[in-house]
Amino acid sequence: MDILLTGIKPTGKLTLGNYLGVLKRLKSYVDEYDCYYFIADLHALTLPIEKEVLHDNTLDVLSLFLASGIDPKKATIFLQSQVPDHAELSTILMNYLYMGELSRMTQFKSLTASLKNEAIGLGIFTYPVLMAADIVLYDAKVIPVGEDQTQHVELARDLVHRFNKRYGDVLTLPKTLVNTSSKRIMSLKDPTKKMSKSDPKGDIFLLDDEKTVEKKVMSAVTDMVGIVQFDPINQPGIANLINIYASLKNMTIEQVTTQFKNANYGTFKKEVANAINDELKPLQERYNAIRNDKEYLNEVLSNGAKKAHARASIVLNRVKNAIGLVTKTNE
Ligand code: ATP
Ligand code: MG
Numbered sequence: 001m002d003i004l005l006t007g008i009k010p011t012g013k014l015t016l017g018n019y020l021g022v023l024k025r026l027k028s029y030v031d032e033y034d035c036y037y038f039i040a041d042l043h044a045l046t047l048p049i050e051k052e053v054l055h056d057n058t059l060d061v062l063s064l065f066l067a068s069g070i071d072p073k074k075a076t077i078f079l080q081s082q083v084p085d086h087a088e089l090s091t092i093l094m095n096y097l098y099m100g101e102l103s104r105m106t107q108f109k110s111l112t113a114s115l116k117n118e119a120i121g122l123g124i125f126t127y128p129v130l131m132a133a134d135i136v137l138y139d140a141k142v143i144p145v146g147e148d149q150t151q152h153v154e155l156a157r158d159l160v161h162r163f164n165k166r167y168g169d170v171l172t173l174p175k176t177l178v179n180t181s182s183k184r185i186m187s188l189k190d191p192t193k194k195m196s197k198s199d200p201k202g203d204i205f206l207l208d209d210e211k212t213v214e215k216k217v218m219s220a221v222t223d224m225v226g227i228v229q230f231d232p233i234n235q236p237g238i239a240n241l242i243n244i245y246a247s248l249k250n251m252t253i254e255q256v257t258t259q260f261k262n263a264n265y266g267t268f269k270k271e272v273a274n275a276i277n278d279e280l281k282p283l284q285e286r287y288n289a290i291r292n293d294k295e296y297l298n299e300v301l302s303n304g305a306k307k308a309h310a311r312a313s314i315v316l317n318r319v320k321n322a323i324g325l326v327t328k329t330n331e
Contacts, residue, residue, distance in 0.1 A: 001032075001033060001034045002033050002034070002141045002142055003033065003034045003035075003036065003138050003139050003140045003141055003142070003172075004029050004033035004034070004035050004036070004140060004141070004142040004143070004144065004177075005035070005036040005037075005038075005134070005135060005138050005140035005142075005143060005174075006022055006026070006036075006037060006038075006143060006144050006145060007037070007038040007039065007040040007043070007080065007134060008022070008023070008039060008040060008061055008065075009039075009040045009041075009043045009044045009198075010039055010040075010041055010044045010054060010057035010058040010060070010061045011044045011047070011049065011057065011197055011198040012057065012197035012198045012200060013057070013060070013197055013200070013203075013205045013206070013207060014060070014061060014064055014197060014205065014206045014207075015185075015195050015196070015197050015200070015203045015204060015205055015206065016185055016195065016203070016204040016205075016206065016244065016276065017146065017184075017185035017194065017195035017196065017197075017203070018146075018197065018206075019068075019206055019279075020179075020182035020185050020244065020247045020248070021145070021146035021147075021179070021182050021183065021184070021185060022144050022145060022146060023064065023065070023068050024068065024182075024247075025144065025179065026065070026068060026070050026075070026144070027068055027069035027070045027071070029075075029144070030070065030071060030074040030075045031074070033142060035070075035074070035075035035076065036075070036076045036078075036138050036140065036308060036311070037065055037070060037075055037076070037077050037078075038077070038078050038079065038080050038083075038134070038304075038308070039058055039061045039062060039065075039078075039079050039080065040080050040134070041054065041058055041079055041080050041081045042080045042081050042086065042087065042130060043080070043127060043130065043131070044057070044058075045123060046121060046123040046124040046127050047111070047121075047124065047198065058079065059291065059297060060207075060291070062077070062079075062297055062300065062301065063287050063290050063291040063297065064206060064283070064287055065077055066286070066290055066300065067283050067284075067286035067287040067290065068283060069286075072300045072303070072304065076304050076307040076308050076311075077300055077301075077304045078301060078304030078305045078307070078308040079301055079304075079305065080134065082301065082304075082305040083305055083308045083309050083312055084309075085137055085309060085312035085313055085315075085316045086130065086133055086134055086137060086312070087130075088316060089133040089136070089137050089312075089315075089316055089319065090126075090129055090130040090132075090133040092319060092320075092323070093129050093132055093133050093136075093159065094126065094129050096159055096162060096163055097128070097129050097132070097155070097159055101155065101158070102125055102126070102128060102129070103125075105127075105128055105151060105152070105155070106151060107127070107148070107151070107152070108124060108125060108127070108128075111124060112124060127152075128152050128155050128156075131152050131155075131156065132152075132155060132156035132159050135153070135156045135174050136156065136159070136160060136171045136172065136174070136315065137311075137312045137315050137316065138308075138311055138312060138315065139171075139172040139311075139315060140172065140174050141172060141173070141174060141175065142174070142175065142177050143174050143175065143176050143177065144176070144177040144178075144179075145176055145177075145178065146178070146182075146183055146184060146185075146194075147178055147183040147184045148184065148194055149176075150176050150178065153174060153175070153176045156174055157173060157174060157175070159171075160172070160173045160174070161173075167322040167323060168322065170318055170319060170322045171315075171319070179247070181243045181246045181247045181252075181253060182243060182244075182247035185240065185243065185244060186202075186236065186237075186240040187201055187202030187203065188202040188203075188204065188216055188217065188219075188220035188221065188237075188240070189201050189202030189220075189221055190202055190221065191220075191221060191236035191237040191239070191240045192236055202216075202220075202221075204216055204217070204276060206280060206283060206284070206287075207284060207287070208280070210277045210281075213273055213276050213277050213280065214270075214273040214277070217241075217269050217270075217272050217273040217276065218266075218269050218270070218273065220237055220240075220241060220269065221237045222235070222237040222238055222241075222265050223235045223237060223238065225238075226264070226265065227261075228242070228257060228260040228261065228263055228265070228268050229257055229261075230242050230253050230257055238265070238268075241268065241269065241272050242256050242257065244272060244275075244276070245271070245272050245275055248275045248276065248278075248279050249275060
């Protein structure tokens with residue numbers, strides 16, 4: 001079975017973008033792949049975050065993983081910080097990626113554009129190294145992510161080529177799995193910007209109540225054209241709502257535009273809000289049932305960390321042997 005891996009940072013409340021971009025489909029991969037799903041808490045430290053917020057967000061993301069229907073017996077669900085192999089491999093891989101390529105990452109450029117060098121933590125710069133370590137540590141072949149993360153997976157691929165060229169067939173080459181209609185869910189207030197949990201403007205949160213969702217969708221920015229058609233350049237707001245509806249209902253863009261070709265924006269928006277609420281209601285019910293069950297959450301994490309470490313230590317040892325570090329296995 002091929003290995004599939006993806007992570008979510010506990011930097012804020014999960015959004016509909018996170019859900020449609022990746023979370024929604026994670027439960028369905030477990031029969032086809034050996035799945036590793038992790039909460040990227042070390043990555044969440046790259047921008048300032050209060051300790052209570054980080055702590056609560058982490059348990060929220062875990063509970064939402066479980067509430068989305070992922071079976072923790074079939075998939076390995078774990079916290080990045082509870083599997084020390086991530087940090088260890090990252091320290092090694094720092095030497096195989098270059099300052100130039102890391103400074104060209106769009107996420108680094110956009111997050112640090114307005115900051116002085118003194119205010120930029122090293123972690124935000126080396127983020128893609130840790131992410132490459134996350135990926136190669138499990139011999140993962142398939143990485144389901146939103147479009148915004150594809151550049152980082154590309155960098156991990158470059159690293160694998162570079163490393164294997166020098167040391168032989170040591171690391172496994174990953175590739176992204178990106179879902180078309182939900183690869184980039186945009187902000188409802190500014191449909192030219194991605195919906196993002198650490199910069200929440202125009203977000204729908206997975207734990208928003210029905211009324212809030214309806215209010216947010218009904219006031220989503222649209223245009224003066226007045227026709228529900230898929231034109232992301234001239235009608236980015238409507239295109240975003242079409243994408244959201246299509247991925248919630250598992251429909252194609254054409255099916256959605258045909259269904260709403262005679263509808264006005266108000267009617268269409270109401271249907272989008274209903275579709276979101278229909279999806280979120282059962283998710284929230286399951287979330288509420290487990291979020292305060294500390295014992296269960298701890299059990300999932302401790303089983304996950306054990307399983308993840310067992311797999312990760314194999315690759316870490318393989319890497320150490322390959323580069324000449326002396327390990328127990330080659331004594
Ligand atoms: P942050 O602002 O802290 O980066 P985020 O909302 O971008 O938060 P991440 O934890 O960085 O969330 O990403 C988790 C996953 O969700 C990634 O696979 C990412 O590509 C995906 N994702 C994030 N935002 C969107 C979006 N608007 N549309 C589709 N996928 C998204
Ligand atoms: Mg992000």
